[in-house]
Amino acid sequence: MAYLLSQENFAKMSEYIYRKSGIFLEEDKHYEKLAKYIDTRCKVLNFDNFRKYFFRLRFEDKEGLEFQELMNAVTVNETYFFREKDQFEVLVNTILPELHRALPASRPIRILSSPCSTGEEPYSIVLHIVEEGRVVEQRDIEIVGIDIDSTVIKKAQVAKYNDRSVHAIPKNVLAKWFDKRNLGYELSKDLQGSVDFQVVNVFDKAQMRKLGKFDVIFSRNMLIYFDDASRKEVAMTFYDMLNPGGFVLLGHAEYMSRIVSVFKARKIDNTLIYQK
Numbered sequence: 001m002a003y004l005l006s007q008e009n010f011a012k013m014s015e016y017i018y019r020k021s022g023i024f025l026e027e028d029k030h031y032e033k034l035a036k037y038i039d040t041r042c043k044v045l046n047f048d049n050f051r052k053y054f055f056r057l058r059f060e061d062k063e064g065l066e067f068q069e070l071m072n073a074v075t076v077n078e079t080y081f082f083r084e085k086d087q088f089e090v091l092v093n094t095i096l097p098e099l100h101r102a103l104p105a106s107r108p109i110r111i112l113s114s115p116c117s118t119g120e121e122p123y124s125i126v127l128h129i130v131e132e133g134r135v136v137e138q139r140d141i142e143i144v145g146i147d148i149d150s151t152v153i154k155k156a157q158v159a160k161y162n163d164r165s166v167h168a169i170p171k172n173v174l175a176k177w178f179d180k181r182n183l184g185y186e187l188s189k190d191l192q193g194s195v196d197f198q199v200v201n202v203f204d205k206a207q208m209r210k211l212g213k214f215d216v217i218f219s220r221n222m223l224i225y226f227d228d229a230s231r232k233e234v235a236m237t238f239y240d241m242l243n244p245g246g247f248v249l250l251g252h253a254e255y256m257s258r259i260v261s262v263f264k265a266r267k268i269d270n271t272l273i274y275q276k
């Protein structure tokens, strides 16, 4: 069956997606998925060719709804609780105590999870903080979770998870902070309001600026989908959003030293963290 999206137009679409979101789609891996998606959207919109769709996307999408649909379709949202767990331990054992000692007592510590996907990462931060207990008893900690995909942000706000999502949470922590439901686990209502979730594109400077300044930024397993120029742009955005002395944590396969040289690398218990 022929798709409405030709190989030539795949190049136009992937260039557009890359420019707007940093997500880099390769023809041999992603053509079929994107072509099926365009066929589905054209059917919904009653368009009989790709050109009409592409025109709508670029020039008739004032509220960004078509772009949002597209982003929801092309993102890879893989995540689970306590993924790369050593970083959460470094957060509660080293980073938060250091920040607590250094910052004026009245001001909250602010943590950004960018991207947060369906919420497992920022909620893992919350779970580590409440389980560890020391800093949170003495000062406010604000946690913001952002993602370009609006469907994952909705799921994060509902905070209901399946077995796969929670498999790495120790049994006692799971029993304490989740209610077992027929089809999975719901995060305790006490913790559900603990993260401020927002749909934000990391390349949208105005949206990012509105979030304010942070002391810690988790950015794990997103930069791997970008090329070098986009990684650099996002790393510098994070640099600008961090307070002096603030920290960045990347995924295990991501190295700041290969992206920009403005951060100091520190190794704590075999975990690499980066400091402004």
Ligand SMILES: C[S@@+](CC[C@H](N)C(=O)[O-])C[C@H]1O[C@@H](n2cnc3c(N)ncnc32)[C@H](O)[C@@H]1O
Residues within 6 Å of the ligand: 021, 022, 023, 075, 076, 077, 078, 079, 080, 083, 114, 115, 116, 117, 118, 121, 146, 147, 148, 149, 152, 200, 201, 202, 203, 219, 220, 221, 222, 251
């Ligand atoms: C693989 S998930 C990583 C989630 C979590 N940080 C983790 O490590 O488990 C990658 C997420 O990046 C998001 N993403 C991709 N491009 C983005 C952009 N330009 N702005 C914000 N989020 C983006 C995707 O929607 C997806 O949910």
